[in-house]
Amino acid sequence: MKFTKRQWMTLLVIGIADFCNAICVSLQAPFYPQEAEKKGATATEYGLVFGIFELVVFIVSPFYGQHLNRIGPKVLFNGGIYTTGVCAILFGLLDKVEGHYPFITLSLIIRVIEAMGNAAFLTASFAIIAKEFPDNVATTFASLETFFGLGLIVGPTVGGALYQIGGYTVPFAVMGTALFLSAIMTNFTLPKHEQGTDVETGSSIWATLKIPGVLLAASSIIVTSMSIGFLQATLEPHLRQFGLSPIVLGLMFVINGGTYALSAPVWGWLCDKYIPPKTVTIIGTLLVAVGFCLVGPAPFIPINTSMGVTICGLVLHGLGMGAQLVASFTDALRTSIAYGFPNNLETFGLISGLWTSTFALGAFIGPSVSGILYDSIGFRPSSMFVVGVHLVVGFIVGLFLMCTRRSAQYVEMKDDKIGNGDLHAGESKSGTISISESIRSIRSVANGISIERSRPPGMNSLIACNSYKSQAWPRKDANGLSMGPYSYSYGTIDARRNGGATYLQGVA
Template sequence: MGFDFSRRQWLTIVVISIADFCNAICVALQAPFYPQEAEKKGCTATEFGLVFGVFELVVFLVSPIYGAHLNKLGPKLLFNGGILTTGTCAILFGMLDKVEGHVPFITLSFIIRIIEAMGNAAFLTASFAIIAKEFPNNVATMFASLETFFGLGLIVGPTLGGALYDFGGYSLPFAVLGSALFCAAVMSCLVLPKSHDDEDLKPSGPSMISLLKVPGVLLSALSIMMTSMSIGFLQATLGTTSSSSLMFVINGGVYAVSAPGWGWLCDHPAIKQKYVIAVGCAFVSAGFLLIGPAPFFDMGTQMWAVILGLTLHGLGMGSQLVASFSDALGTAIASGLPNSIETYGLVSGMWTSTFALGAFIGPTVSGLLFDSIGFRSSTLFVFILHLIVMVMMLMFTWTCDRSSKMDVSVSAGDLLQIDGTLDESVLIGDKFLPPPRTKR
């Protein structure tokens, strides 16, 4: 596994990384400043809470659509259109303080946020598909690199935005950082290589339903959703138990730093990626036992335990999110889906959609649990869910091993190099295809 990239590949990863970083900054920018402005306009917490929630809901709904039609639209068009839309919406969001009246303000907030979500979903779906196509030998490593830049953007966004807010008020952070993303979009239009692949122009191909019918892919999707739920859970409830805003940087920082390591590990052919996902589940489960801490621990909330728990959560996030993408891609191709941009788009759309669904469900469920049983007991909910996913991953992989069939967790990098049909038996849906028999 080497990193001897061509000029085209270097251009691709540099452009997408810069765009991913700027995109994350803009996505993270609204949370620190918008609620204060909304309250000035007479909006309730429920109303501006829905403005944030609708973003994830729209991403969940439209990402599979983008993924299914990626081969028709073209990944570069979807990528450029997505970040241009997101950058423009970020700038427009900064002009909302000029809107007078409660109803016009909240209405425009919803409209801009929905359009921004559509652009963000397009950008993410296309970028993951481009990575899968351009880096067939290093899918997990390159995916992890993008996630590192995205994680850094989520940290830099509120920090830099706060400084600009103190200097120039509500509009300045959105104008400056939205313009930065817009410039990144223009740069990508000029620099990002165009895909030339006649196979990508096929009018039809596999559907999202056919992708999710593969049990191994469905398990990866479940892992992505559970990880996203755990992130949303902490965002909604951890602030009520800790006064330090630095707490929110720990797991994101650990995730950004550790993701490339998980990607490098997943790109090794000998590594079964569902085992990596299971390890991530164990990290998240252990982390939430400490963050609570769990009711059966005879101690109160301790700063060292929270920090250690968030560190473990960050490691688990990196393991699950990186391994789930490359595992789903490899499993999909091993199950018989075409080794083409169509399948890359479907898997990218699935990843983006399930992550958004978890981000929508997580804060909602955590709020209900927090009100009914408290923070310490509610952390057991995430602990149990990840424990269940870990057991499912292990049992699925062990079952495949014992059946002496092709391991569906084979490296995505190896599978993406296969141009012909697979000689080994593959798992399609819930049935095994036996190897061909020779006539006597």
């Protein structure tokens, strides 16, 4: 991949901010519960402090996505990092608060504001990626997810080490300051995009969810984050039978996250170059399902729980996570544009908000459901819940692929040698264009989008089609318009000399 200097700088600063941000939102896990118990808080109360973070991200992300174009992605990005950094530092001062209820109340308030900053940062970063890397969305998205994944892995380890060195305040002060400094760096480095108005009427997150392909991508995100939350809440009790030391137990939590961080760029490269995103999604659902069958293992597997089998299951889970999360963002973006959404920052913001929101929803549901199931029936039977929802999503996506391949609604037809002169010559000779002679490549959008290879690299390759917005003339202005045998009722024809490409765009 050949990136410009601007693209490399954008990738670098967002990666650093991603890494620091992930550490800040995850570093308190090893020691906050203990501090909260010293103040008289119950497990339910400090559990709510963790859970409310994802709930707030779920609620506010669609708002950020819908108003991203008016706010500006750079402003939203930097504002989110500043907010998260300041809240991290303030969270480190909570040990100075006396009293049970003041401690919990301030914890919740700071955590809510921190979640709002985190949602702003993530939504803006995804939109900037889509804007700056239009031809490599999946690869760059996956690369930055690697930084974020590494931050989530390193966060509890760094937090625990700094807590041991300097007490409760030191981890938050150090990492909050680091994130604040990264925000200053991005302020001078990130490119500035033109601001506009809010998303046009009808182009809301609900409008995108009405598209079947986007709804399936959102479902994939939800079940994937549910699987992550499921293990966060139940893996430690499940492994107590082995009497593991804290260090080894911590490493067990790193296995799936580390595998995800390492495999995400590979999945992104495959989505961009070789495999359709929905196919990658199906592969991911199967990997997660098989992985959870081994972690337990499943009740129908006649073996006892063992460390070796559990580790294999966690590795497969990490591979499946990478496949689903990377493919879902790319798929939702391509599919929404293929269904007529504008190929601009507004749509990028909507899909970014959708991804962030649905991931947070799954992260909120996962631990809640897993706790109830674990208390009721134990880990091995309850793990079948994750297996079941992934197999259902994979089956529906597979069925969707088969149906859309049978009834492709749009094809792209290109001939490097056909221009206006050739078009008229062809029509005068036979009355119609000879399709068999003029087509050099036909690619359907059964998998979400048609990519036009003949465009220059600097132009966005995503083609809005299958919509009245993609016609050469608006329908209301097309009365009486006729081009030989063609009229607006059956489609439009646009003959261009640029690259010699001729397109026939059918109206759905």
